[in-house]
Amino acid sequence: MILRVTVYLIMAFLLVPLALIVLFSFNESPSFTFPITGYSIRWYAQIFSDPQLASALWKSFWIATLTAIITFILGAAASLAWLRLGRNGRTVLEVLCITPIALPGLFLGVSLLVLASQVGVQLSMITIVISHVVLALPMLMIAMRARLVLFDPNLEEASRDLGASQVLTFRRVTLPLIAPTLISCAVLSFALSFDEFVVTAFVSGTETTLPMYIWSMMRRTVTPLINAISTLAMVFTIAIISIALAIAAMKRATNLSSRNAA
Amino acid sequence: MPPIIEITDGNKAFSGFKALQNINLSIAQGEIVTLLGPSGCGKTTLMRIFAGFESLTSGSLRIDGKDVSSLPPEKRPVNMVFQRYALFPHLDVFENVAYGLKVKGIGKDEVRERVRNMLRIVQMDHLQQRFITELSGGQCQRVALARALVNGPKVLLLDEPLAALDLKIRQHMLTEMKRIHAETGATFIYVTHDQDEAMILSDRVVLIDRGQIVQIDTPQDMYNKPNCLFSAKFLGETNILHGTVVEDAAGRRAFRSSEGSFHYQPTNEIASKSAAIMSVRPEAMSLHAENPVRDNAIPATVTDVLFTGSRSFYHLVSDGGETLRAQVQNMPGLSRPNVGDRVHVCWPHDGSVVLPASPGH
Numbered sequence: 001m002i003l004r005v006t007v008y009l010i011m012a013f014l015l016v017p018l019a020l021i022v023l024f025s026f027n028e029s030p031s032f033t034f035p036i037t038g039y040s041i042r043w044y045a046q047i048f049s050d051p052q053l054a055s056a057l058w059k060s061f062w063i064a065t066l067t068a069i070i071t072f073i074l075g076a077a078a079s080l081a082w083l084r085l086g087r088n089g090r091t092v093l094e095v096l097c098i099t100p101i102a103l104p105g106l107f108l109g110v111s112l113l114v115l116a117s118q119v120g121v122q123l124s125m126i127t128i129v130i131s132h133v134v135l136a137l138p139m140l141m142i143a144m145r146a147r148l149v150l151f152d153p154n155l156e157e158a159s160r161d162l163g164a165s166q167v168l169t170f171r172r173v174t175l176p177l178i179a180p181t182l183i184s185c186a187v188l189s190f191a192l193s194f195d196e197f198v199v200t201a202f203v204s205g206t207e208t209t210l211p212m213y214i215w216s217m218m219r220r221t222v223t224p225l226i227n228a229i230s231t232l233a234m235v236f237t238i239a240i241i242s243i244a245l246a247i248a249a250m251k252r253a254t255n256l257s258s259r260n261a262a
Numbered sequence: 263m264p265p266i267i268e269i270t271d272g273n274k275a276f277s278g279f280k281a282l283q284n285i286n287l288s289i290a291q292g293e294i295v296t297l298l299g300p301s302g303c304g305k306t307t308l309m310r311i312f313a314g315f316e317s318l319t320s321g322s323l324r325i326d327g328k329d330v331s332s333l334p335p336e337k338r339p340v341n342m343v344f345q346r347y348a349l350f351p352h353l354d355v356f357e358n359v360a361y362g363l364k365v366k367g368i369g370k371d372e373v374r375e376r377v378r379n380m381l382r383i384v385q386m387d388h389l390q391q392r393f394i395t396e397l398s399g400g401q402c403q404r405v406a407l408a409r410a411l412v413n414g415p416k417v418l419l420l421d422e423p424l425a426a427l428d429l430k431i432r433q434h435m436l437t438e439m440k441r442i443h444a445e446t447g448a449t450f451i452y453v454t455h456d457q458d459e460a461m462i463l464s465d466r467v468v469l470i471d472r473g474q475i476v477q478i479d480t481p482q483d484m485y486n487k488p489n490c491l492f493s494a495k496f497l498g499e500t501n502i503l504h505g506t507v508v509e510d511a512a513g514r515r516a517f518r519s520s521e522g523s524f525h526y527q528p529t530n531e532i533a534s535k536s537a538a539i540m541s542v543r544p545e546a547m548s549l550h551a552e553n554p555v556r557d558n559a560i561p562a563t564v565t566d567v568l569f570t571g572s573r574s575f576y577h578l579v580s581d582g583g584e585t586l587r588a589q590v591q592n593m594p595g596l597s598r599p600n601v602g603d604r605v606h607v608c609w610p611h612d613g614s615v616v617l618p619a620s621p622g623h
């Protein structure tokens with residue numbers, strides 16, 4: 001009984017703020033207090049009527065998308081290497097990939113800035129994406145390692161034995177098995193990049209991402225616009241996950257029906 | 263008929279360690295051959311060489327008359343059943359079995375036909391849509407067999423396929439395996455460390471020890487005519503006596519040990535006065551209160567009796583201090599010796615095998 005109540009309380013603690021954000025994003029008045037006097041979508045309209053905000057949102061979206069794609073590819077490559085390396089090689093790979101997580105974002109930001117100026121790279125969207133990948137990859141590798149220790153190397157041999165080349169084995173066995181973890185890690189990378197602030201502040205140069213814009217906005221006044229932005233981000237994330245699940249279910253259904261046709 | 267698989271002077275070394283030495287083996291179409299040996303003897307390595315996951319350091323391997331040394335696993339006409347099945351967890355039963363045919367680009371209708379047919383043979387056609395995680399060990403075993411056999415391999419390699427199953431299902435799967443072998447007519451090469459599996463299943467047993475083939479024979483011959491101490495001890499239980507071969511004035515051979523002199527029927531040439539061992543199976547021994555004289559006999563004391571229903575196992579200590587094990591068929595109304603009784607442990611002249619004492623084993 002106590003356990004059950006605790007679980008509900010924790011879930012409420014996690015979900016109520018989200019529900020409030022969604023609710024207030026439709027609030028007509030700019031106040032953050034009950035009772036709600038009326039509903040409107042003016043804050044949503046305002047997002048798209050503010051060109052600076054829209055551009056920051058768009059920029060953050062692209063940075064996050066690129067970060068997610070690059071971490072996905074690097075993560076897949078690192079996972080393949082991990083599966084083929086011996087014990088020592090795995091340790092080296094883990095140390096190299098996971099160490100950045102131990103560094104405070106502040107130092108990471110400074111060192112990336114120093115590196116960029118040493119190499120002579122202009123601070124831009126590119127440097128932002130690179131630094132976000134540096135941040136997201138350790139998190140992906142930690143999650144992937146948990147998946148990879150369960151990966152039976154005999155599966156790849158079984159595939160070869162059944163007539164599939166190395167490339168075909170990767171496409172039909174290895175990738176489908178590690179893809180669910182990789183994709184969820186990529187979604188996490190997207191989220192991580194979308195609201196990253198500390199490191200971005202060092203390497204963004206003249207670019208303004210969404211978190212930076214909101215921060216500068218909040219220094220003047222707290223606006224309900226933020227609720228609308230958060231709600232949009234949430235809907236977007238849920239949509240991606242639902243679409244992925246729906247595609248998987250549809251594939252299975254067509255597969256079964258084509259098999260049973262004759 | 264030419265052999266379906268033939269390995270000549272095969273050697274395999276892993277960074278200096280000789281995993282396999284001087285392997286010569288040829289297997290005929292349709293045979294069930296077991297590679298038997300203790301763990302670490304190299305039998306799995308030999309299997310992986312057949313499959314193409316390892317290559318020979320020297321020697322040649324021919325499958326169906328063609329040298330396959332340079333062929334990768336996917337190009338060899340063999341399929342393997344892995345020890346822990348290695349079924350694809352992201353595919354259901356049907357897709358697992360269809361995998362090999364699909365990657366070879368075989369048409370949809372033919373794939374469906376062959377997969378269904380094979381699932382019928384292994385009696386899994388009612389569970390086509392199940393995922394692997396929803397199957398029992400025995401069911402996984404059937405799917406693994408079907409996945410390999412559906413490709414029509416010239417040789418089916420089985421790597422301790424029953425090791426992960428419990429005893430009851432294991433016995434059932436052994437008879438199933440025989441039935442499936444008869445129905446498909448494929449050649450089976452079966453790796454195991456379990457002598458019972460080897461004897462029940464095989465046409466021939468290849469006994470391997472420390473990277474070398476010790477003996478190749480039918481299960482009956484390997485059990486009754488082991489060619490060395492290792493064979494005698496690895497298959498079944500046996501009593502080993504150490505001694506020398508002697509020759510009487512009439513030229514008759516006998517085996518002399520600290521327990522006495524015993525007659526035997528020589529099956530191999532062992533020079534007189536050379537060190538030898540005598541192997542006597544427990545079931546060849548009988549226990550008598552009086553020495554019946556016509557047989558070999560050792561006076562001994564019963565130290566333990568294990569009654570298992572149809573048979574009893576006797577542990578005895580001879581007067582010379584040798585530990586012996588005898589197996590006696592139980593019959594109603596027959597009196598049996600008890601612990602502490604003095605008996606004569608007897609066996610007929612043709613109930614033993616005498617082998618040269620090999621220092622290696």
